[in-house]
Amino acid sequence: MRVQTWAVQPKGWPRGRKMRLVMVADLHAGGPNMDEGRVQQAVDLANAQGGDMILLMGDYRATHGWQTRRVPIEVAAPILAELRAPLGVHAVLGNHDWWDHIRKTGSRKGPTLTQKAFEAVGIPVLANQAVQVGGVWLLGLDSQSANQRRGGDPNDWVGKSDIKATLAQMTGDGPAVLLAHEPDIFADLAQHDPEARIVLTLSGHTHGGQVRFGPWAPVVPSQYGGRFAYGWVQEGGRDLVVSGGLGCSGMPVRFGVPPEITVVDLS
Ligand SMILES: [Fe+2]
Numbered sequence: 167m168r169v170q171t172w173a174v175q176p177k178g179w180p181r182g183r184k185m186r187l188v189m190v191a192d193l194h195a196g197g198p199n200m201d202e203g204r205v206q207q208a209v210d211l212a213n214a215q216g217g218d219m220i221l222l223m224g225d226y227r228a229t230h231g232w233q234t235r236r237v238p239i240e241v242a243a244p245i246l247a248e249l250r251a252p253l254g255v256h257a258v259l260g261n262h263d264w265w266d267h268i269r270k271t272g273s274r275k276g277p278t279l280t281q282k283a284f285e286a287v288g289i290p291v292l293a294n295q296a297v298q299v300g301g302v303w304l305l306g307l308d309s310q311s312a313n314q315r316r317g318g319d320p321n322d323w324v325g326k327s328d329i330k331a332t333l334a335q336m337t338g339d340g341p342a343v344l345l346a347h348e349p350d351i352f353a354d355l356a357q358h359d360p361e362a363r364i365v366l367t368l369s370g371h372t373h374g375g376q377v378r379f380g381p382w383a384p385v386v387p388s389q390y391g392g393r394f395a396y397g398w399v400q401e402g403g404r405d406l407v408v409s410g411g412l413g414c415s416g417m418p419v420r421f422g423v424p425p426e427i428t429v430v431d432l433s
Pocket residue numbers: 225260261262347370371372
């Protein structure tokens with residue numbers, strides 16, 4: 167587990183303002199490689215970064231079939247509740263949070279089990295919601311691939327995301343940071359946000375491909391392939407940072423993308 171830091175100077179960010187954001191992405195709690203002790207290690211490492219804000223980026227549970235130990239969200243949430251930052255801890259949901267919820271409850275409606283477990287320990291979940299924190303709007307988008315694929319088409323997802331409704335809640339001035347578990351929304355921001363209120367997009371989901379050979383990752387869960395697979399991306403005057411995340415999906419195997427806590431230093 168390591169710390170990856172990006173120093174980003176987004177267009178539209180207030181002059182002279184500095185802010186450190188700490189991202190905890192794709193925890194995927196569950197053995198063999200993300201038991202309770204490892205979750206605690208991630209929490210301690212995130213707390214040690216001195217962030218102004220800690221952002222939980224979705225996919226908190228392992229859902230793969232290779233689990234040697236189950237760590238339900240009701241067990242992981244109280245450990246995550248130990249995260250501390252002056253401007254608070256804020257969470258969004260990932261596709262695996264929805265999949266876990268749908269499988270356990272049989273319902274495709276929220277609030278998800280993750281949201282309930284987080285709110286029970288005092289972590290606010292932004293599911294298509296906007297809040298202003300420290301003069302910055304945090305736009306928390308719900309998962310863009312919440313419902314499982316139908317008919318075997320890998321690009322056929324039914325999302326829970328509503329960017330329009332989320333943007334509409336920005337009722338005052340100030341720059342906005344978009345928290346979107348899946349990075350794919352970044353490709354469409356010019357259309358959704360023509361005035362460029364969103365100065366930075368933060369995502370997870372891809373795990374940097376999870377298995378990566380230098381610049382090449384054979385499997386990236388994005389309709390844009392490797393374009394938003396990992397790290398700091400600049401396109402059309404906008405900035406995106408994709409965390410490589412901490413855990414695993416599919417199989418408990420990572421190669422070439424070490425688990426990371428991601429720090430974004432804004433100035
Ligand atoms: Fe995901």
